[in-house]
Amino acid sequence: MAKSTPSTPRSPRTPALLLLSGLLLLSLLVQLGVAWWARADQRISVEQSAVLQDALWVRGELHAMAAAETLWLTQGVADPLVRAQRKGTELLSTAERLLVRFEQGSAQSGHAKQLLALVQESTERAQEVLSDARQAGPSSGTLAMGHGLIAARLDRLDSVINALQSGAQSELRALDERAASRFLISAAAGLASLIIASLMLALLYFEARSRARAEHEQGRLAALTEQAERRAQKREQDIQRLAELGDQLRPAKSIEDIAEVLGATMRNVFAQFDGALYLQAPSRNVVRRQVGWGKPNPPLEDLFTPEDCWAMRRGVCYPTEPHSPPCRHLAEGTNPKHVICAPLMATGEIMGVLHLSGSMLPDLHERRIAQALADQLGLAVANLRLQENLRVQSVRDMATGLYNRRYIESALLRECLRARRSQQTLAIILIDLDRFKDFNERHSHEAGDAALGQIGSILNQTIRPEDLAGRYSGEKFMVLMPEADLSTAMDRAELLRRAVRSTPIDLHGRRVEALTCSIGLALFPLHGSEPALCLRATERALAEAKKDGRDRIVSAEDEGAGKVAQS
Numbered sequence: 230m231a232k233s234t235p236s237t238p239r240s241p242r243t244p245a246l247l248l249l250s251g252l253l254l255l256s257l258l259v260q261l262g263v264a265w266w267a268r269a270d271q272r273i274s275v276e277q278s279a280v281l282q283d284a285l286w287v288r289g290e291l292h293a294m295a296a297a298e299t300l301w302l303t304q305g306v307a308d309p310l311v312r313a314q315r316k317g318t319e320l321l322s323t324a325e326r327l328l329v330r331f332e333q334g335s336a337q338s339g340h341a342k343q344l345l346a347l348v349q350e351s352t353e354r355a356q357e358v359l360s361d362a363r364q365a366g367p368s369s370g371t372l373a374m375g376h377g378l379i380a381a382r383l384d385r386l387d388s389v390i391n392a393l394q395s396g397a398q399s400e401l402r403a404l405d406e407r408a409a410s411r412f413l414i415s416a417a418a419g420l421a422s423l424i425i426a427s428l429m430l431a432l433l434y435f436e437a438r439s440r441a442r443a444e445h446e447q448g449r450l451a452a453l454t455e456q457a458e459r460r461a462q463k464r465e466q467d468i469q470r471l472a473e474l475g476d477q478l479r480p481a482k483s484i485e486d487i488a489e490v491l492g493a494t495m496r497n498v499f500a501q502f503d504g505a506l507y508l509q510a511p512s513r514n515v516v517r518r519q520v521g522w523g524k525p526n527p528p529l530e531d532l533f534t535p536e537d538c539w540a541m542r543r544g545v546c547y548p549t550e551p552h553s554p555p556c557r558h559l560a561e562g563t564n565p566k567h568v569i570c571a572p573l574m575a576t577g578e579i580m581g582v583l584h585l586s587g588s589m590l591p592d593l594h595e596r597r598i599a600q601a602l603a604d605q606l607g608l609a610v611a612n613l614r615l616q617e618n619l620r621v622q623s624v625r626d627m628a629t630g631l632y633n634r635r636y637i638e639s640a641l642l643r644e645c646l647r648a649r650r651s652q653q654t655l656a657i658i659l660i661d662l663d664r665f666k667d668f669n670e671r672h673s674h675e676a677g678d679a680a681l682g683q684i685g686s687i688l689n690q691t692i693r694p695e696d697l698a699g700r701y702s703g704e705k706f707m708v709l710m711p712e713a714d715l716s717t718a719m720d721r722a723e724l725l726r727r728a729v730r731s732t733p734i735d736l737h738g739r740r741v742e743a744l745t746c747s748i749g750l751a752l753f754p755l756h757g758s759e760p761a762l763c764l765r766a767t768e769r770a771l772a773e774a775k776k777d778g779r780d781r782i783v784s785a786e787d788e789g790a791g792k793v794a795q796s
C-alpha cells in the first residue's frame with residue numbers, strides 16, 4: 230500500500246510572523262533613517278561650529294587689525310599693522326568660505342556677505358593706511374578720522390558677527406531640538422523593535438513548541454497507525470488460520486486429532502492466552518477437558534457441570550459484558566474479565582466450550598475469533614459424533630443393540646483366523662428363541678420387537694467383555710467366545726439359556742411370560758476346520774436342540790447324542 234507523504238500544515242502563526250517581520254523591518258528602517266538624519270545634522274552642527282569659529286577668528290583678526298591701525302595712527306608703530314595686513318588674504322578666504330557655506334538669499338548669507346565686505350574694507354583700509362604712512366606719516370586729521378572709521382567699522386563688524394553667531398546658534402538650537410525628537414523617534418523605534426523582536430521570539434518559541442508537539446503527535450499517530458496495521462495484519466492472519474483450521478479439522482477422525490490441530494492453531498492465534506477445550510459427556514451432566522495449552526495459572530479445572538459455565542447455559546460467548554457474573558468453573562484467582570468462554574454449538578446443540586484465559590482484557594476481535602473457532606470446533610465435534618453414530622449404526626443392530634449380522638459374520642471369520650494363528654479355540658454359539666411366532670401372535674409384533682431388545686440386553690450383560698454377541702437373523706443370535714474351551718462355552722451358554730428363561734418380558738410396564746431359547750454350540754477348529762464348516766456344525770447342533778424339544782443346549786460334540794442342558 231503506497232503511503233502518502235503528509236504535507237507540513239501552514240501554521241496559523243505564519244501571517245502574524247510575516248506581519249511582525251514587516252514591522253521589525255520598518256522599525257529598523259526608521260532607526261536607519263534617524264541615524265542618517267543624525268549624521269546629516271551632525272554635519273550641519275560641525276559646519277555651524279566652524280562658522281562660529283571662523284566668524285570669531287575673523288572678528289579677532291579684524292579687531293587686531295583695527296588695534297594695529299590705531300597704534301599706527303596714535304604712536305606711528307607700523308609693524309603690528311604690517312603683520313595684521315599680511316593676514317588679509319587668509320581673512321578674505323575665510324570670509325569667502327563662510328559665504329559659500331550659506332544658502333544664497335538666506336539671512337546668514339547676507340551676514341556673510343557683509344562680513345566679507347568688512348574684511349575687504351578692513352584690509353583695503355590697512356593697505357591704504359600703510360601706503361599713506363610710508364609717504365607722509367600719520368597726521369592729526371587722519372588720526373581723528375581714522376578713530377571714527379575704525380570705531381564704526383568695528384561696530385558693524387560686531388553687529389555682523391553677532392548676527393552670524395545668533396544665526397549659527399539658532400541653527401544649533403534647532404539641531405538640538407531635532408536631536409531630541411530624533412532621540413524620541415529612535416527610542417520609540419528601538420522600543421518597538423524590542424517589542425516586535427520579543428513578540429517574534431515568543432511566536433517563534435510557540436511555533437517551535439507547537440511544531441514539536443505536532444511532530445510528537447505525528448509520531449504518536451504513526452505509531453498508532455503502525456499498531457493498527459499490525460493488528461489488521463494479525464486479523465487477516467487469524468482469519469486465514471481459521472479457514473485453514475476448518476480444512477484441517479475436516480479429516481479429523483478422533484478427538485485426539487481435533488486436539489492436535491487445535492493446539493497448533495491456538496499457539497499462533499491466541500499466543501497470549503492459555504486455555505482448554507471442554508466437551509460435554511454423552512450423559513450431558515458433565516463437561517470434561519479434552520485438551521489444554523499454555524501454562525494456565527491457576528490451573529484449569531478438568532471437570533465441571535454444564536451449569537457451571539454461563540456460555541454453555543446461555544449459548545453465547547461469555548462474559549458478554551465486563552461486569553457479567555463469572556462462570557463457576559473458573560479456578561480461584563482467575564480474573565473473570567480476562568477470560569473468554571465460547572460455546573461449541575452445532576445443529577442447535579451445545580457440545581462443549583472453548584475456554585481461554587489471559588493476562589489482559591480480550592478485545593472484540595479476540596472474542597469474535599474465539600467464537601468462530603468454537604463454531605468450527607462445534608462442527609468438527611458434531612461431524613465426529615455423526616461419523617461415530619454412523620459407524621455404530623453400520624455394525625450394530627438397532628433393535629437389540631447387538632452387532633448386526635454382517636459384523637458378526639466378519640467377526641466370525643476374523644476370530645477363526647486369529648484362533649488358527651494363535652492355535653487357540655473359538656467357541657461359536659447360536660441361540661434361537663423358541664416359538665417366537667406364537668409370542669408375536671399372542672402379544673403383537675411390537676411386543677416381539679420389545680422382547681428382542683430385552684434378549685439383546687440379557688446377552689450383552691451375560692457374555693464376557695472379550696466375547697462378541699450379534700443378531701444373526703430374525704430371532705437368532707450368535708455369540709463368539711475367543712480362546713474358550715468346550716466346557717467354558719457350555720457354561721456360558723447355560724447361563725444365557727437360564728437368563729432368558731428366567732427373565733419375564735416387560736411390555737411397557739406389563740410383564741408377560743419369559744421366552745426360552747435353544748442353543749447350538751461348536752468349537753473351532755475342533756468341529757470344523759474352516760469357519761463355514763464350523764458354523765454349519767453349530768447350526769446342526771441348534772437344529773438338534775430344536776428337534777430335541779427346545780430350551781436346551783446341544784454342542785457339535787454331542788450332536789446326535791441328545792440334549793446337553795435343560796432345566
Ligand SMILES: Nc1nc2c(ncn2[C@@H]2O[C@H](COP(=O)(O)OP(=O)(O)OP(=O)(O)O)[C@@H](O)[C@H]2O)c(=O)[nH]1
Nearest residue numbers: 661662663664665666667669674675677678703704
Ligand atoms: N417381532 C418380530 N418378530 C420377528 C422378527 N424377526 C423374525 N420374527 C418372527 O420370528 C418368527 C420365527 O418363526 P419361526 O421361524 O417359525 O420360528 P419359531 O416360531 O420361533 O419356532 P421355533 O424356532 O421352531 O421354535 C417369525 O414369525 C418372524 O416373523 C423381528 O424382528 N420382530
